[in-house]
């Protein structure tokens with residue numbers, strides 16, 4: 001189990017999940033994650049040549065809906081759940097980028 | 106040193122539907138902020154998204170229009186990242202099994218610089234379906250988020266790196282836009298963010314087989330910005346390479362005000378999206394029956410319609426390409442023809458008079474105050490010589506501003522062309538008597554004098570005389 005530990009960069013993984021871990025937490029997660037990886041390693045040794053691939057654990061497809069318009073929440077309800085509000089209409093968040101760019105995705 | 110330029114485009118197109126991608130909130134632009142949201146598109150814990158059938162149908166249609174292979178088995182994946190525009194910290198997208206793959210869009214025509222680009226196929230790598238994110242507005246001290254856009258169905262159309270110039274990129278985007286509009290998939294109004302573009306640019310020296318590191322420029326919100334940013338990036342990268350510098354792979358933003366790109370992040374801190382299959386959504390299977398049915402629904406592409414206009418209406422290629430470049434223009438034109446107006450004349454009148462009035466009034470074809478039936482009638486009135494071309498232009502302006510029909514205006518203002526020879530003869534006699542010098546010149550064979558005399562007849566008749574008839578009668582009078 002321990003031979004895998006140097007492959008896992010817990011700090012990097014924690015960073016991706018926006019988690020701030022102390023040293024003892026890092027070593028604990030190192031053990032846990034390595035256990036998960038070892039388990040996955042074992043699974044990958046199973047002979048699956050007769051099994052067709054799937055994208056989901058449940059074998060159901062096409063759970064879809066018709067394009068019907070429904071009713072949205074009231075704005076006051078939406079903004080009640082926000083940590084902070086701008087002009088009673090926008091959700092206020094800290095500045096993320098300082099450029100004039102508008103969106104991320 | 107001259108470099109080869111290699112450009113690939115990632116184009117985001119909002120799909121026109123009644124409701125959002127995974128919830129039933131209305132998919133509508135321009136509503137008050139945060140009024141079209143629900144627990145699903147706000148990403149509250151414990152909610153269950155359900156895909157919109159119509160968004161999938163239109164994505165498949167887009168794929169068929171772009172000659173893609175349609176995946177009979179497809180799924181959604183989670184793309185993880187942290188940003189306030191996506192509060193559940195992942196976007197539902199598609200990773201390895203997109204709906205459409207391996208297509209092409211054939212481009213040709215004039216680019217933004219008016220340079221002509223020869224016919225060239227641009228490969229489409231894939232078209233996948235995802236959810237749009239919220240709209241952020243940045244202020245000095247904070248940002249404000251409006252979730253109305255979050256969850257709107259969004260297609261991402263990824264091209265092969267087949268594009269070599271900013272003009273080709275411009276034409277490709279125009280072609281995509283036309284395709285989406287033709288199939289009612291999207292209005293692609295870039296000002297409303299319904300079509301957004303990221304570009305990938307890299308340079309290669311013609312002698313070398315390897316590409317230099319590429320730059321991705323994100324969030325280009327107009328065709329012009331795409332063109333300008335590509336020119337800027339090509340220049341910037343050439344300068345680095347010519348100065349023996351090293352390019353590093355990076356993501357840049359575009360500042361439209363100063364016309365420059367700026368660095369957002371380099372490869373080292375590139376996003377790690379950790380895609381994995383979306384457990385809340387079941388895979389989508391497309392039956393071959395459904396696919397066959399869909400293939401029958403695929404509308405004529407702009408290129409096919411252009412070819413048909415040339416064939417069916419015997420109009421020049423230039424006319425056909427102008428008319429079909431905008432779907433509602435092509436619809437309008439075809440409607441006119443169905444009311445029996447002459448094709449070539451209708452084409453001229455549409456391209457010159459109608460387009461001018463529309464652009465002056467800042468109106469679209471759908472808002473045109475003159476309907477195709479009345480427009481066709483006006484052209485028929487020229488053809489059967491009820492009015493001459495010059496008066497027709499004034500009548501048309503009047504129709505456009507008043508909404509009246511051509512016949513109403515002609516009756517009201519007594520503009521009917523005079524074809525009664527006795528009546529015209531009066532004017533001809535008057536023109537001849539009062540203009541001895543031009544009459545003499547005409548007798549000596551100076552043909553410009555004839556134009557002058559016809560002009561006099563037109564003036565006496567207040568523009569209503571048939572000019573051809575007037576010309577014939579002047580010649581007869583003097584012979």
Ligand SMILES: [Zn+2]
Pocket residue numbers: 125128129130141142143144145146147256
């Ligand atoms: Zn919603």
